[in-house]
Amino acid sequence: MSYRRILPIEFCHCDPAGIVFYPRYxxxxxxxxxxxxxxxxxxxxSQMVAAGQGVPAARLEFDxxxxxxxGDRLEWVLQVEHIGRSSIRFLLNAEDRLEARITVVWIGEGFVPAPLPDPVRKRLQAHHVQGATAPGDGR
Incomplete structure (x- = not known):
């Protein structure tokens, strides 16, 4: 199962030529x-931050x-590619423009990696793309 969101390309995303400046992606x-x-x-x-938790990015890959x-409107599609003990790797596509993989790590008190909470893990598993794995992500 995938999550979809449409984002308009606005002036703040673009360089003087009207093309998206890559860090804006x-x-x-x-x-x-x-x-x-x-x-x-x-x-x-906001709930995670208030509880002293978070999911900072540990790895970013963009093609x-x-x-x-x-003026373009991009449909972004997010899939859960991998669920580790404390990490989640998302696969994102923005139509034919880019493909990205983002690995986030659940952090708990003291800003150290912590196991994913059971309710979060269960919801993630319902959206997990089966059979998708990438080397080197054992967290």
């Missing part, structure tokens, strides 16, 4: 992940395939 991907946590996992970032321009 990272911000957009983070926006999709954050909203996935709120809408699907029922665990808003840029085609530029996006001011």
């Amino acid at each position: 990272v911000e957009m991907a983070q926006h999709v992940v954050e909203n996935y946590f709120t809408e699907v996992l029922e665990t808003p970032f 840029f395939r085609k530029p996006s321009r001011l």
